[in-house]
Amino acid sequence: MDVDDVQTLAAILENERRSHCQKRAVCFGMFVFSLVSLVLALGIVVLYLTQSDGSVGIGQVPMYAQLLTALSAAVVGFFSAWWSTQNCINSIERTLYAARAGRHRLFVSFVEQLQCTDKKKRRVWLDIVTAAVT
Numbered sequence: 001m002d003v004d005d006v007q008t009l010a011a012i013l014e015n016e017r018r019s020h021c022q023k024r025a026v027c028f029g030m031f032v033f034s035l036v037s038l039v040l041a042l043g044i045v046v047l048y049l050t051q052s053d054g055s056v057g058i059g060q061v062p063m064y065a066q067l068l069t070a071l072s073a074a075v076v077g078f079f080s081a082w083w084s085t086q087n088c089i090n091s092i093e094r095t096l097y098a099a100r101a102g103r104h105r106l107f108v109s110f111v112e113q114l115q116c117t118d119k120k121k122r123r124v125w126l127d128i129v130t131a132a133v134t
Contacts (some may be wrong), residue, residue, distance in 0.1 A: 010099040024085040031078035065128040088116025
């Protein structure tokens with residue numbers, strides 16, 4: 001594999017890493033926002049239940065209590081997206097390190113294991129790498 005090819009592939013991966021870092025920041029921001037919203041909604045429900053005269057059952061909690069399920073799902077979903085994006089960034093950084101260290105076989109192995117690419121994109125990456133190796 002030519003050094004220029006490795007540098008070009010490393011530059012492409014660096015752009016992918018930057019893009020995923022932006023996605024990670026958005027996912028983390030949305031996670032924090034939905035978590036704060038969930039905590040506030042829980043506080044409102046608890047406040048409503050404690051301020052009532054005892055005649056309000058759990059089935060009579062106002063409409064915003066129904067949002068708790070949706071907010072909980074949003075919290076879990078955004079956390080999951082943030083976590084998977086972080087794993088993607090870690091695998092890209094590992095691949096970049098192998099490329100910059102000149103470890104071509106390790107680089108190819110890490111490209112095969114990139115966690116953030118679908119099969120089609122991974123196939124394109126492998127075709128590029130194998131074309132550069134041969």
